[in-house]
Structure formats: structure tokens, C-alpha cells
Amino acid sequence: MTDQTHDQASHAEIDESITSRQEVSGFAAILRTQPFWVFMAILTLGVVMSFVSDVFFTERNMFNITRNFAFFGIMALGMSAVICTAGIDLSVGSLVGLTGIVTGLIMQAGYGIELGFIGCMLTAAAVGLVNGILIAYLKMPPFVVTLGMMSIVVSLARVVSDNKMIYDFGPDMDLFEWIGGESVMGVPNVVWIMIVLTAVFWWVWRYSTWGRWVIAIGGNAQAAKLSGIPVERMIVSVYVVCSLCAGLAAFLFVGYTGSVTNGMGFTWELTVIAATVIGGANLMGGIVFALGAPIGAALIELIRNSLLLAGIPAMWQQFFVGLFLIIAVLLEQIRNRGGK
Amino acid sequence: MSLLELNSITKSFGAIHALQGVDLEVSAGEAVGLMGDNGAGKSTLMKIIAGNFPPTEGAIRIEGNEVTFSQPLDAREAGIEIVYQDLALCDNLTAAANVFLGREAKKRIGPFKMLDYKTMYQKSGELFAELKSETRPRDLVRQMSGGQRQAVAIARTRLSDPKLVLMDEPTAAISVRQVAEVLALIKRLKETGHAVILVSHRMPDVFEVCDRVAVLRRGTKVADKRIDETSPEEVTGLITGAIAAA
Numbered sequence A: 001m002t003d004q005t006h007d008q009a010s011h012a013e014i015d016e017s018i019t020s021r022q023e024v025s026g027f028a029a030i031l032r033t034q035p036f037w038v039f040m041a042i043l044t045l046g047v048v049m050s051f052v053s054d055v056f057f058t059e060r061n062m063f064n065i066t067r068n069f070a071f072f073g074i075m076a077l078g079m080s081a082v083i084c085t086a087g088i089d090l091s092v093g094s095l096v097g098l099t100g101i102v103t104g105l106i107m108q109a110g111y112g113i114e115l116g117f118i119g120c121m122l123t124a125a126a127v128g129l130v131n132g133i134l135i136a137y138l139k140m141p142p143f144v145v146t147l148g149m150m151s152i153v154v155s156l157a158r159v160v161s162d163n164k165m166i167y168d169f170g171p172d173m174d175l176f177e178w179i180g181g182e183s184v185m186g187v188p189n190v191v192w193i194m195i196v197l198t199a200v201f202w203w204v205w206r207y208s209t210w211g212r213w214v215i216a217i218g219g220n221a222q223a224a225k226l227s228g229i230p231v232e233r234m235i236v237s238v239y240v241v242c243s244l245c246a247g248l249a250a251f252l253f254v255g256y257t258g259s260v261t262n263g264m265g266f267t268w269e270l271t272v273i274a275a276t277v278i279g280g281a282n283l284m285g286g287i288v289f290a291l292g293a294p295i296g297a298a299l300i301e302l303i304r305n306s307l308l309l310a311g312i313p314a315m316w317q318q319f320f321v322g323l324f325l326i327i328a329v330l331l332e333q334i335r336n337r338g339g340k
Numbered sequence B: 001m002s003l004l005e006l007n008s009i010t011k012s013f014g015a016i017h018a019l020q021g022v023d024l025e026v027s028a029g030e031a032v033g034l035m036g037d038n039g040a041g042k043s044t045l046m047k048i049i050a051g052n053f054p055p056t057e058g059a060i061r062i063e064g065n066e067v068t069f070s071q072p073l074d075a076r077e078a079g080i081e082i083v084y085q086d087l088a089l090c091d092n093l094t095a096a097a098n099v100f101l102g103r104e105a106k107k108r109i110g111p112f113k114m115l116d117y118k119t120m121y122q123k124s125g126e127l128f129a130e131l132k133s134e135t136r137p138r139d140l141v142r143q144m145s146g147g148q149r150q151a152v153a154i155a156r157t158r159l160s161d162p163k164l165v166l167m168d169e170p171t172a173a174i175s176v177r178q179v180a181e182v183l184a185l186i187k188r189l190k191e192t193g194h195a196v197i198l199v200s201h202r203m204p205d206v207f208e209v210c211d212r213v214a215v216l217r218r219g220t221k222v223a224d225k226r227i228d229e230t231s232p233e234e235v236t237g238l239i240t241g242a243i244a245a246a
Ligand SMILES: Nc1ncnc2c1ncn2[C@@H]1O[C@H](COP(=O)(O)OP(=O)(O)OP(=O)(O)O)[C@@H](O)[C@H]1O
Pocket: B013, B016, B017, B018, B036, B037, B038, B039, B040, B041, B042, B043, B044, B045, B085
């Protein structure tokens, strides 16, 4: 009798210890993530650069670096969601041009910044919606759909802008340029926005059902569907989110440069996808890190900046971005093989 | 009145006739074994009951009312839970996340609803313990053994209190000890008035827990007998076709 109660007690203990056990502890888990290693690469590059160039660690240079990558960081946050579903969005770069033009036209006509912003985001949402519907409901491959959309959007931007540059933003011009170009407490506004968005995405990926379901779809869309997750609607929402991030980046970027042409954002999708993948996203889907997006974007900008300061011709920039992209994917492959 | 009643269910995939005029009844508190050769149509029948796809012809009745399921969620809402043969798990999520997939536990903090990890870990831990499975709720399914994965899929059906549990080869990859636990679970389900359909190639399992056994051969039901009126030899004969029908 006593034996039995003792036996039961130890069973309960074992069950409890199994329940709370985990393959790897919190810190070890962080060590295994790609964003962590990319962050280490950033620190290393920073240390090296501080010896190479006196200018590197100046406030001015830091300010420039962070502001420059914030635009890509914001877009990469949205791209992470798309890539998490094993999709891709090639239309974000040209969408920056179109939404920038739309914002410019609305504000130039004197409608003010609120309408400019709303028009920008609605345009972005519409493009995301079309992408999403074609991919989710008509089961078309994301690569082809968004490649086509890229071409359509570039063309639309040319038509809508009548191939003219816009540099007059009407009555709210000062506020518009302040948002995109100025800073609060020494940190550029766009960086603040990126930080807030990153925090929001971090929360979404960790604590929201939307985030959980997107990750599930990336892992096994069929299983997600069988579990009652509205897979098609989720995929549409993911492409809308990605486009909205591009729209937001465009809105800020136009404010920063103080002018917009329909060529703005051209080929940005490559940098954004590179940043997302360097930040740990897996093109096979199912993996996402909120922090990966800004970290990946930061590394790319840092490479650009370092080459510049080290006196290496800017022509080499794309070479190194490509190199890092390949190394990042290679490292992930090696880690995955080690884990299996 | 039976809990589930299938009337001449037919299913064709193009030229393939996976099921032809299958009738089946299951009552509350009853377990029915569904046996048949590979490709006989067992999984197809399970998926029709679980709302994965509609039958080409035929009717499904639950407690006497005809139902049409346009998606798995409809079947779940009608009180049907299923363990799929391929388990249908997301490898990149934890065991607990898989158990709760599509019906996550949430808690409210101010205006925000957020995932309630604590509740999900605890509840799935309890479900695994009930199955005597050493499955850790926090582990990713990717790194789990076949038996642990099966435990996750079975634990999922225990989240609600369904009327009917469909198990498509739930004991295919697991150890003797866990087979015993799954069989014990089926017995408990019966005692508490649940109905179970067990698809299995393991004759002893079916004869241990089922009240009836139905045999499918090339999409047609060739036998439906009480367990105490048949024998493993007869069922084997029916499956292979050595015995035409019974
Ligand atoms: N989605 C589908 N499309 C086309 N044919 C299918 C589909 N699903 C099943 N079939 C066919 O229907 C038949 C029955 O398959 P089913 O999976 O139901 O067999 P089963 O009895 O579960 O076999 P097993 O014991 O191997 O699991 C097979 O010939 C199979 O090829």
C-alpha cells in the first residue's frame, strides 16, 4: 500500500519534470538562432571598422547607418511574414515607387498628409490583396505572381506620375519631411518606427494567433488546414501585411529625400529579401524572427558603409552583399545538418 | 439510434473508385474496427467522416440528422475528432502548439488577447501523461520519435469531448507499452459513452477493444460482424479475399 502511494508520487514527479523539460534551455536556444550570429558578425565588423576608420564610430555615421537600414528593416519585417509561409514577394521594390508617387500626387494636390498616408497605404493594400488572392485562392506560384505584379506596378507608377518628379508636397510638406528625415532624442524617426514595428512583430509572432497560424502554415499548410485554420485568408493577409510595410517605407523615404520619382525603390526587393534571409528566414517556410529583419538589414548597410569608409569602390558593394547572403544560407544548412 | 450512420457512401477520384456503396453504423459506447488491405479505402472513409472531402454519393447521419461537412471544422463542431494516418503535424511547432493548433488557449490582458503558453503546456502535459507518453510539451515535433508524434496526434483528440473518435492506425509506430495505453484509452472512451472507429492492421488490437469489425475490400464493405461471432482467421480471409463475404 505504502509502496503504491510512493510509486504514484514519484510518477507524478516524473510527469511534472517531463512537462517542464525542454530540449535546449533559453540561452542555448538563442545561441542556435541565425539572428544571434548575424548580430555577432555586425559587432565584429564594427570593431574592425573602428580600427580602419576614424569616422566610423562618429555619431553622424551611426545616425546615417541606422537611418539608411531602417527603410529596408521595415520592409523586411513584412517580407519575413511572406517568406515564413514559404512564399516570396518580388513586387515590394516597385511598390515603393508606386506608393511614393501616389503619396506625392495626393499631397502635391494639397490634400494634406493624412490623406496622403491613407492613399499610400490603400494602394499598398490593394496590390497585396491581388497578390494574395492569386496565390492563395488560385494556387498560383508566388514567384510568378509577384514577378508579374512587379512589372505591372512599375508601369502603373510611370503612368500615374506621367514620368515627372514630384518635390512639392503641399501644405503639410514640413511635417512630412520631418517624419521621414528628422530625429527624436538623437535617433532618426524612421529608426524609432522600425523599433516599434519590430516590437509589434515580436509580440505578434510570439503571442498572437495570427502569428502562430502563419508559422503553422509555413510548417505544414495541409495540417494547418485540417486543424481548421483559414489558410487562404491567412495567406492573403500575409501579402497585404508585406505590401503595407513597403508602403510605409515608401511614405517615410519620400519624406526623407524630399522628392519622388517613379524609379524609386527599383531593385529594392533584392536587398529586402537578402536582409530577410540573412536575418534567419528560411525560404522553405516555417521560420521567422522579428529581430532577424532589422539585423539582416543592418548587416547589409554596414557592409555598404564599411566599404565606403575603407575606400573600396562602391562597385564592390553588391558583391559582398551576395557573398554574405550565400554564407548565411550555407551556415544555416550546416547547422540544420548538425541538428539532425 | 446510432451515433453515426453512413448510407451507401461512394467516393471516386477520377477513374479510381476508392469507395463503393459503403454502409456503416456506430453507436455511442461502441468501438468498430475497420480493416482491409492497403488501398482498400479505409483512410478515404475516415477522411469523409472527418470532413476532409465530401462523398461522391451517399449520406452521413449523426444522431439521425443528415449532415454535410464542407470542411474539417464542421466535423469537429459536430463532435468528431480524428487521428490522421499521416498525423498531420507541423514539424516546426512544439508538441503543445500542435495539440492546440487551431484552437489555441488565450488569455486577455487589457484589450489584447494573447496565447496562453502556461495553460497549453500544462494541459498538453496532462494529456501526454494520461497516454503515459514521455513527450515534452515544449519540444519541437521535428525532433520527436514516431511514437511521440503519434502521442501528439492522439492528445489532440482529447482536447474537446467529442462524440466520435476516428483513429487511423494510431498504433502503427509505437511501443508495446504505448499500444497498451492507446487501447486502454479506447476502452475508457467506450465506458464514457464515446464511439470509436479504429483502423488498424493489427488483428490483436482490434479483437481486444472493438465490439465489431468491418472489412473493406477494394472499396466495398465485405463484412460487418460482432467480434464474438468471428475470428482472426475469418477476418484475415475476408481481407485477402480468400473468403468472399460474410
Ligand atoms: N486524394 C486522392 N486522389 C486520388 N486517389 C486517391 C486519393 N486518396 C486515396 N486515393 C486512392 O484511393 C484508394 C484508397 O486509398 P486509402 O488511402 O483510403 O487506402 P487505405 O485503406 O487507407 O490503405 P492503407 O492501409 O495503405 O492506409 C487507393 O487506391 C488510393 O490510391
